[in-house]
Amino acid sequence: MTTPDSSVAVVGLSCRLPGHIRSPQAFWDALVTGRDLVTDHTDAHPRADILPAAILTETEQGFDAAHFGFSPTEVAAMDPQQQMLLELVDEAFQDAGMALTDWRGKRVGLWVGSSCLDQALLRLGPGQGGTMVDTAGALPSMLANRLSRHRLIDWRGPSEALDTACSASLVAAHRAHQALLTGEVDLAVVASANTLRLDTHTRMFAASRVLSDDGCVHPFDQGGSGFVRGEGGGALILQRTADCPTTGTRPRALVAASLTNCDGAGAPIGTPNVAGQIDLLTRTYAQAGLAPDQVDYVEGHATGTAAGDAAESRALGRVLGRARPEGEPLLVGGVKPNVGHLEGGAGLIALIKVVLSLEHGVIPPTIHHTHPLPALQRMGLQVPTTARPWPQREHTPTAGVSAFGFGGTNAHLILQQAPPAPNPPSAHSDEDQAPHLIPLSASSTAALAQSAGLWSAAMGQAGSVRQVAATAAHRRDHHHGARAVVLADSAPQAAQAWDAAAQGRTHLSLAGPRRPAHKPLVVFVYPGHGAHPATLSGHHGLEAEPVFTQALERARLAAFLESDQGEAAGLARVQPAQWAWQVAATALLASWGVRPDVVVGHSLGELAAAHTAGVLTLHEAALVVAQRSRLLEQTAPKGELLATSLDPARAQELVRSLPTVAVASINAANATVLSGPIGELDLLADQLAKSGVWTRRISDAPPAHGPLVADQAEQLPDLVKTIRPRPATTALWSTATAARAQGPEWDAAYWGRQLRSPVLLHKTVRALAEQERPVVVVEVGARSVLASALASTLAQAQRRYEVDPPLVCTDGPAAPRENLLMALGQLYTFGLNPSWPTPSTPTAAPLPLRAWTHHSSAAPQNANQVVELSALETERARTVITERVTALVRGLLPQGSALPQGDAVLAEAGLGSLALAHLHIQLIHQLPDLAGLPAHVVHQATTMSALVKAITQFWAPAHLAHS
Template sequence: MGDVAIVGIDCAFPGAAGVQAYWDLLMRGGDGIAPVPAQRWEARDFPAVGGSGGFIDDADVFDSDFFSVTPREAAAMDPHHRLLLPCAWRALEDSGRAPGDLAGTETGVFVGVMGGEWGRLTMSDLARVTPMLGSGSSAGMAANRISYHFNFTGPSLAVDTACSSSLVAVHLAAGSLLSGECDTALAGGVNIVLSPSLGMVYGQLGLAAADGRCKPFSADADGIGRSDGVGLVVLRRLADALADGQRIYAVLRGSAVNQDGRSNGVIAPNRWSQQRVLNSAYRRAGIAPDRVAFVEAHGTGTVLGDAIECAALGAVHAVPRDTPCAIGSVKGNLGHTEGAAGIAGLIKTALALHHRIVPASLFADRENPQLRLGERGLRLLKAPMRLPRGETLAGVSSFGMGGTNAHAVLGSAPRTPRGAGTDGARGRAARDAVGVFTVSADTPEALRRNLAAQADAVAGRPRGAAAALCRSSNLVKTGLPHRFAAVVRDTGELVDALRRAAAPTDTAAEQGRPWGRPVVAFLFTGQGSEYPGMTAGLHRESPLYRRHLAEADEALAPYLGESVRDLVLGGDERVHRPRFAQPALFAVGYALARTLTSLGVTPAAVLGHSLGEYAAAVTAGALGLEEAARLVARRGALTAELPAGGGMIATGTGPGELAGLLAAEPGTAVAALNGPSDTVVSGPLDALERITRRLTGRGVRVRRLPVTHAFHSPLMAPAAAGLRTETVRCAPPAVPLASTRHGRVLRHDLMDAGYWAGQIEEPVLMDTALAALVADVAPTHLVEIGPRGVLLQIAARGGRAPAVEYLHPAPGPAATGLELAEAVAALYRAGLDPLWEELYAPGHRGVEPLAPYVFSSARRSWDRESFVQPARPAAVTVPDAPHPADGAGDGRDDPVLHAVVQAVAEVGGHPAERVVREARFYEDLGFDSVMIMQLKNQVEARLPRVGEVSVQEMLPALRSVGALADFLSDVLMARSS
């Protein structure tokens, strides 16, 4: 049998809500046994059952909105299903995956569940039977619910082998993984003590403990105490888990399942079958029994069951060995969780191997001498047992009433090499590295709740670097509609950011959900923005930027004869000379754009200002990197050959006011039209001085630009002539490119030699190009690509892109990796799902544990009165010509909308105030095909003048409540005419 890794865990047991709470309970030797809650039954009415057991707190709580389940359906669901759904979510998070990332994959679900108590309690009253109860009471739906809500398409099955159900489920899941049937599997079990009936059976069989406590292997053992429990593990093939860098709790080395067959009674245990299943599991794991350090036994605490199990364990493990095999049973802490018993033991064992310590067994201080543990090579742990270095092996047993036995062999996780970056300067870089910590939730209230939970969890850690923690949050805490992202370097900053965002006075969590992805346009800065050492801080902190700048450097080197990267980062003043300034700016623009696209920021359109068009053309696919590098180097060389004496000025006026001044100064020209009152003039220096004096005398703002030549003027004619002779390999842009030469969007045009020749001497039509871009793609974000902020200021002054967010990943000399991370964080909050991995150096890609998702506890679903069939409503009188509904809320001013709102509220059990026009039937209100049929009947009864409307006719209108109301209004109008 191949090896299977346990990479994620979640559970809830009596007195232990969560994995850490479970481990704490085991290590302190606590127990979760308590009096029967009045919610279940009155203990005084069933004295033979006893008044104690193990009960999960708030087992009736279910965040139905999160899982898009209507309140009426939630009330009809078996509570086992309601416990499994959040458990599955948290287990997948614990595995280092955002659960939504697995949607549509062949992920398998294997759930152990014993009996069908909910169905017996609810379906016996025939007058109350509903379709929701039919699906809600099926044991098979325990697994199918998970597969449905998470959109998993792999095998999905519920397993009932009585008390061994959940360990058998793990065995089946491992087999499915190893056969290639699925690549990820959720496996485990669930149990809720809904009524005293099975306890009465145990009592009549003489198997019930008088005090409701299991006392495994103790002289005081007197039977079973029943308990709740839910637990799931995420399983993957070991090789896949290692390849993906997942944290591994333990490794499932092998497992086996068998049956007692015809023995001394259908519910009596069989020693020989137990021995055989142990030997079979060890054989499949490829190990000898003497290598097993401890066994998590079935250990129910019944006199007969303990005796038979110890005899079987001794027969297998009493081989010559240096130390006895330790045994214990978690049932001493929890009671017998029946369908979840096997997973309770498996999780305990996996955690013991992970922490390298085995908790003591409760009631071990009064060991039953009749079990003869010592002579059988066994010992009960009276104190926690430290595990030695190296691989440790352990066994887990679970035996079912009826004779289905299971045993699993677990081994400690293999050692993996630590990430780099822990010494010297590299270690300091790791401590100072920037990360983006993300949290997402389904509502603003849930986001605040989870921000507070993450803040508490991070505050409990030692203060230190946050990059690896941020990276883990990007893998796990994304995918839900309401989003938070904070750019931080250490955990102290992170705690402060989380607490601020979680505060009721902060409005960030209340912002609307991003209903779509952001539309991003890249604006590439031109010459004049260069400076020595530009982007050095980003280069130091971003491996991704370093890689792409090296690509540009390699492409330019054959034409420059030296490294433009070294020149830029070395602070060389030659960066101001055209021969180097132009290639340097191109390299920076290319590298910044490639850095963003590698992070998943794909532009919907690009625009380049003058020289910036070369990097824009590469990003748009109009030029290849090598071809653009050759042309830019040629452009720089041609410019360097021009005589000095030219320059440029930026003026705060339009071309009309400049016309007379330019006519009086030969050789001057409008070089750039950046906005209605934002014009750049180019020409000889002495002419520019005269124009400057005249404009300032009129009160016009004028600024000299830091350039060496009169670009975009007739003085550039020799350089244009040199470019015109080039042979250019080009293609139509694959991304819309707003040409600042033509002032329009290029789609099929070729940026050939003629284009680039005209581009260097003709004016830059920035204003009209930006207007064309905005009209074409309606961007939500403008991102400037260059070493300092220039174009965003121009765009803001021109007013061509109102209500657009401006971002810059490298806005000036002080920029580091922080600004790049902030740009990505802003786009994530707006709906982008970045490729986060590329933001982090390999040494920061470790897996860090995060607090699990905190679901809402506001809604309780235990009252069986709330899932009865919707009542037949009274008809609504509708005017002959209804007006289309245009408001939100219950639509009292529109009878049709009001009728739809009331019908939706009745069918789903929602409060009417939640059923707003924008609410979507499937995503927001949790409707399914059964509820749509019920909604059809409700609508027809409430709006009799509409008549009968088929579901097929309604389907296109089921986008939202408002869409359905509009459709019905049109139907009513058509039938009234």
């Protein structure tokens, strides 16, 4: 008998079957209600040549190419089985509560069972196929490697495609089971798919008289005349049961034993061999140590053919049925009446059915069984035709699954019910009531909206918000093309926010949805005076964050020790408190995985920037803050600041004749701040108001960066002369010079000049935003004072920032901790991958599967007609070459990728050697005058412009030589 310590568990399932079945739960609902998913024959049906059959609709067969990064050209050449398998394996990991990316580069084995040759016949037949793109897309041998070698998957264990005809996927499950038992892999994935694109096999099966006469499968029934074909697929994840606690996975069933064999020469090929089946069953149950009466149910191969069902009945009766106690027949059934015969994928679908049956404790009905074979009762077998509870006996609920290959390769697996999961703690902790971030990623904003709708409906049954957040953060993948996040402390709040995302509405608890940038440049901007906490404690709700509170206390202590006045008041107290809050918030964000690539400070904020960049130690920054704020306190009675909507030129012209007034700060193209005496600023405010210029007095701010602080600017260097600035470890930009700083130049003299010089925030941020790499700007302050100016500058710098500028503020309408959490969520939607503050929980919450964005697999329109370049004028021919290269490159790029322009590197855009080989061959096909084009001309070009130039240069001399 298998024990939990030595067993293998099924931990994840997925399936795609006719009847809009996209999940194991939907499959189970179809099974227990006895649905027949076969499409009857009708001449008007577009696929009438294969009907009756259980077929997928066009919508059900779509593929999310953008999610997996495939180009239209690759998709057009790909076997639909490959496409289905990619999505099914992804869904199985979601079902298991494991992030697929967590297993990249690991010893994961993949076994794919399939016997479908349709794509190979379509793409590689006579006169077909031209490149490795076609070959990789059509060969059955590529079914496993298309997944294992995908950049998002990258598995290093065995990767095998198996074809033993109708037993292929169950043989694959056996191989996976054995690999786990021997330690060959740490995780095993079994998958299968079957698509019906040609009528070749349908005609062959019809000629062999194994297809059902009435379009129904009648298993173990006197009326059984054969099977109907079926489409679909499934995936299953196996793991050693002992490893489940480590990964937090939940065993859904245990694999007690598995074996395969061959029928041998006892019967002609294609004919079932009872002796071979008896041998397989006998040895498999002996391996498991199970007596016949310890087996409750067997999911048979059950094709509905007279010869097949008769042989299977005799074998089951001989090994398991006739040896049972009186009144306890062996229950047998089959799934083919529901979903048709999935051929190479049939065994795995049957296996999934049994896992679900054990999990629910119910044996579903076997439909279309009305006249049992006379031998069943004699063999101790019975076919349940209504759903019935699993038999309650002293042993662990146990079931077998059989699959028999056309050529004689057989497989049998034994499954047992998994022990019940431990009950979760009933008491709610404080963390259950606290707000948590719930992130969601999907391939497109449309798919995200669909997913959000599913999540909204599931929030009430998915568990505590903490468990939902932990599952979403740690057990789902986040590398997709659209992101959103919800901050909630209750299921109703989360449901409302996700419903808003589904409906395209805003919500206070919702960030996004957005299309994230790839590796954005993170710019921290530390605001100056005015960004201090509303209360000088300033951390309501942040007591639960020791990283913040400890950093805050260290900074406050340093500022107090560096002050020569002891406990300060006024500005001398407010500004150090603001700096300390910024230092603490930076530490907290770092603990959440958010570290800046660039730091910028506005006036006082440059002290936080200097410390973050490693230029000043905590005590050195505290010294400058303390002395600077004490000096500014002296100037507070003399003047203040006036914010205006003036552009810099008008502001400079306005103050030119006023010796005591200066432009203190240029925050945006139409946002300048003036510094000067209170009386003069009042007069200017009145004057500007009459001219229609917006103004606002900043009466609590000292007249920094203006003439009134000239004396203090001269005194400051001597008071902080002990500082020893170091080279910046993070890129540091000065708003006094609007240029990047190295660090050592930020000495005592710099801080004197900085106090008097205008703040050039607009010029600094615009320079950063105009770089090719997208930016995301974070205003780090307890209060946001620069948001509108930063947003304006971002929108002016890049058109892509006009609608939704990549700006995040650490304040907001909620308590400080919630505001910082929402800032983290916003950063996630802009492209950052944080270290989520909600830790992983021992088990996953049952969240719905992510929705896909399905598109047609039609070939791209690349103007494939042949053009004779020699018949064109030279300039026109060069234009045609450029157009063809551009069209082909566009078709080879991953969906959603921008066409590389000019000197953009082709490899970085996703064009590898395989894509370039396809490009080379297609160019020759479409432009025969390039027939002698060497492959190296294409492969050695690193950029788009170099590629077009090299091909044109090859053609031009050859053309001129023959003209």
